Amino acid sequence: MSFQKALEIGRPPNIVRLFPNSRALIVSGKVIDRAMTAKGKAMTIAANGRSHFVIRGALRAAQRANAAIIIEIAKSEGGAKAYCATNFWNMAMQVDAVCNELGITVPVAVHADHYGIQSARDVETAKMEIPSMFDAGITSIAIDASHLADDENLLANIALNPYVPKWAGYETEVGEIKGKEGLSTVDEALFLIRGLNAHDIFPDWIALNNGTTHGIEESAAGIQVPLTVEIHNALAKYKVSGAQHGTSGNDSKRLRQIAQETRTTKANVATALQMLTWGVKVNEYGNAFLDENGEFVKLSDQGMTDQMWAEMVAYAKNSGLKKGDYKKLNLPFENKLFGLPREIRERMAKGVEDFVYELLxxxxxARDTAPLAIDAILQAGSYDLGPKGTRMEDPAEWTESKIRERATKKAKDGKNYDD
Known part of the structure; x- marks a missing residue:
């Protein structure tokens, strides 16, 4: 009965319009965050759906674990210049189709990750593009202007907020991931969140440069848990959760620390899932093994066929793709992978399912967080859970001119300024 009621009231209007007869419980990202918060010391996977096989495997794992989950794709992977067949405009359709086909009943958010803003021109493009993404079934978005200076980052988030539905999940970011400016600081995070708060903008998540990287390489330092705790504690009164990017290169012990010691409720996993569908040998946390010649190790009984793998490797070499660029093979090979025998396609998804289940x-x-997500919908009586935070900052102190003035002083003195 709870599922049926949640299905009736919990699906956002864009999902109802697109899939009027569906029994897939596609929800706002806010719902997923609230479920993890309700359980406490829990985060769910934001599975990067670079291929249909990842989406299938991740959803099956969530159903096994009875866990609320997020399926996402980033702008570089699924935007206008996509290198994946999955994109911002077809991801919800894939999620809905798989949920209905396989009888998936756990709540799922469909997240547009790293919607990158690097210039004023990007802001103008976003004003047109973001609504089109929600038209296509996106239910959560990360506005990533972290490549910009602190004041421009904040102002870009403010400018784009009217184009994101109030009911949708919303992530913001400070400190470019794998950037050259060093790790995020408390002052940077406070500047962004305080400025947004003054404009009645209340992010569900903030992503940090806390030592993470994206890709297949392993970091010696990895995610800095004490730094993450410090920043999350400084932001506690604003009730924003953490979004952890780039979990590859961090072992299970550290990932458990993030769940247990920080306020993180969303953890992105991308490259590991791609490698698993292909049948590349990975370690416990998804880093690919390389042989003595520096080549990926393909397991014959996992992922795609060895013949297809050989074709993919040859294509990569002929195209001059380095190991870190193998992600660009997703687009030219997706349809070829669909053409493989059923048992091969099945094991491609199964590799992802088992890996994601273990993480969850x-x-x-994250086990048994699906009922908590449903409870959040029923308690709200709506698909719109509203913001977690309330306005605490004075809007008069966060006008555009004062934002720029604060940023200038902060850059000069290396510290934030209170009112």
């Missing part, structure tokens, strides 16, 4: 249940503490 034994690392992220």
């Amino acid at each position: 249940t034994n690392v992220f503490n």
Whole structure:
């Protein structure tokens, strides 16, 4: 009965319009965040759906774990210049189709990750493009202007907020991931969140440059848990959760620390899932093994066929793709992978399912969060859960001119300024 009621009231209007007869419980990202917060010391996977096989495997794992989950794609992967077949405009359709086909009943958010803003021109493009993405079934978005200076980052988020539905999940970011400016600081995060708060903008998540990287390489330092705790504690009164990017290169012990010691409720996993569908040998946290010649190790009994893998490797070499660029093979090979025998396609998804299930249940503490997500919908009586935070900052102190003035002083003195 709870599921049926949640299905009736919990799906956002864009999802109802697109899939009027669906039994897939596609929800706002806010719902997923609230479920993890309700359980406490829990985060769920934001599975990067670079291929249809990843989407299938991740959803099956969530159903096994009875866990609320997020399926996402980033702008570089699924935007206007996509290198994946999955994109901002077809991801919701894939999620809905798989949920209905396989009888998936756990709540799922469809997230547009790293919607990158690097210039004023990008802001203008976003004003047109973001609504089109929600038209296509996106239910959550990350506005990533972290490549810009602090004041421009804040102002870009403010400018684009009217184009994001109030009911939708919303992530913001400070400190470019794998950037050259060093790790994020408390002052940077406070500047962004305080400025947004003054404009009645209340992010569900903030992503930090806390030592993470994106890609297949392993970092010696990895995610800095104490730094993350410090920043999350400084932001506690604003009630914003953490979004952890780039979990590859961090072992299960550290990922458990993130779930247990920080306010993180969303953890992105991308490259590992791609490698698993292909049948590349990975370690426990998804880093690919390389042989003595520096080549990926393909397991014959996993992922795609060895013949297809050989074709993919040859294509990569002929195209001059380095190991870190193998992600660009997703687009030219997706249809070829669909053409493989059923048992091969099945094991491609199965590799992802088993890996994600392990993360959800034994690392992220997300088991049995699906009912908590449904409870959040029923308690709200709506698909719109509203903001977690309330306005605490004075709008008069966060006008555009004062934002720029604060940023200038902060850059000069290396510290934030209170009112």
